[in-house]
Amino acid sequence: xxxxxxxxxxxxxxxxxxxxxxxxxxxxxxxxxxxxxxxxxxxxxxxxxxxxxxxxxxxxxxx
Numbered sequence: 853x854x855x856x857x858x859x860x861x862x863x864x865x866x867x868x869x870x871x872x873x874x875x876x877x878x879x880x881x882x883x884x885x886x887x888x889x890x891x892x893x894x895x896x897x898x899x900x901x902x903x904x905x906x907x908x909x910x911x912x913x914x915x
């Protein structure tokens with residue numbers, strides 16, 4: 853993932869809190885990592901799983 857174009861979540865801020873970064877990889881795969889540990893692990897999700905996760909978050913189903 854060295855060539856991944858990482859972007860910070862729009863919900864993240866510069867206050868040192870819980871910040872995540874994402875990167876869109878080939879074949880619709882999404883990678884997610886902790887912005888405070890850019891050399892640490894990253895989770896990857898298939899496009900359908902990522903879409904289902906976002907739908908659940910936006911609907912409030914995970915609160």
